Amino acid sequence: MKYIVNGNTxxxxxxxxxxxxxxxxxxxRFARKGDGYEVFSREHRCYAGGDRIECDDPSYFARYFDxxxxxxxxxxxxxxxxxxxxxxxxxxxxxxLRQDPFETIIDFIISANNNIPRIKGIIERICSHCGAxxxxxxxxxxxxxxxxxxxxxxxxxxxxxxxxxLSKTAKILAETDFIAEAEKANGSEAAKLLRTLPGVGPKxxxxxxxxxxxxxDCFPVDTWIFRKCRTEQLDTTLKVRDYYMNRYGSLAGxxxxxxxxxxRGK
DNA sequence: CCCCAGGGCCCGT
DNA sequence: ACGGGCCATGGG
Numbered sequence: 001m002k003y004i005v006n007g008n009t010x011x012x013x014x015x016x017x018x019x020x021x022x023x024x025x026x027x028x029r030f031a032r033k034g035d036g037y038e039v040f041s042r043e044h045r046c047y048a049g050g051d052r053i054e055c056d057d058p059s060y061f062a063r064y065f066d067x068x069x070x071x072x073x074x075x076x077x078x079x080x081x082x083x084x085x086x087x088x089x090x091x092x093x094x095x096x097l098r099q100d101p102f103e104t105i106i107d108f109i110i111s112a113n114n115n116i117p118r119i120k121g122i123i124e125r126i127c128s129h130c131g132a133x134x135x136x137x138x139x140x141x142x143x144x145x146x147x148x149x150x151x152x153x154x155x156x157x158x159x160x161x162x163x164x165x166l167s168k169t170a171k172i173l174a175e176t177d178f179i180a181e182a183e184k185a186n187g188s189e190a191a192k193l194l195r196t197l198p199g200v201g202p203k204x205x206x207x208x209x210x211x212x213x214x215x216x217d218c219f220p221v222d223t224w225i226f227r228k229c230r231t232e233q234l235d236t237t238l239k240v241r242d243y244y245m246n247r248y249g250s251l252a253g254x255x256x257x258x259x260x261x262x263x264r265g266k
Numbered sequence: 267c268c269c270c271a272g273g274g275c276c277c278g279t
Numbered sequence: 280a281c282g283g284g285c286c287a288t289g290g291g
């Protein structure tokens with residue numbers, strides 16, 4: 001048993017390292033509150049601190065925080081790689097979030113060539129504009145609601161040059177069963193499929209695989225990871241990606257998160 | 267004024 | 280296939 005549910009409260013076996021989980025760019029919908037964080041996902045909200053999660057829907061957030069998975073086993077497997085030892089020790093409280101695929105696709109299109117505080121602001125304004133009013137906060141918009149938003153409106157909400165990507169992709173996701181196809185596909189096929197969406201390239205696709213589809217055979221390379229991992233041979237982001245995907249295999253994405261946390265810090 | 271941010275697109279070679 | 284310029288916006 002890795003956690004216990006008592007009413008609307010989840011108690012986890014080990015404390016979650018919420019700073020590492022939330023502040024390293026897996027999600028952008030959270031805020032510090034008291035000793036912990038208020039976290040939003042789709043139409044849900046929770047308060048998380050230490051080993052407690054208080055929420056409207058425990059089964060949703062047990063899944064969201066990936067509480068059924070055995071991270072001790074993952075860490076044990078990755079500790080076989082000498083270079084990861086210190087990173088794993090520092091990041092042992094990390095979980096990989098299981099977020100809504102649609103929300104994750106939109107969030108990471110916004111993340112391109114952007115910084116975390118500004119990404120959070122854009123997403124917040126989009127939710128306020130067309131997400132359901134949940135009383136005190138707004139849900140993430142449905143695909144249908146977001147498909148109604150014009151590129152001009154996205155620009156107005158601060159999305160910058162990503163405005164057309166957002167309006168085009170939202171329409172595709174609202175009008176087709178794209179997401180179901182991506183969920184069915186294996187990692188490399190899903191990555192290829194995701195890259196057909198406007199605004200989704202190699203890095204954004206890998207983040208969607210990681211945080212929206214729980215497919216970990218990927219290796220998102222952003223500027224921080226590239227700075228950390230580049231060598232004379234590995235002199236492009238795609239070469240870094242290929243090398244580490246091959247090295248860490250089915251746990252490459254998790255390994256990336258340990259490296260990211262270690263390289264970037266809080 | 268500069269540079270940078272969890273990059274992708276589009277155009278040339 | 281690959282490289283370089285360009286793309287909004289806000290903060291340092």
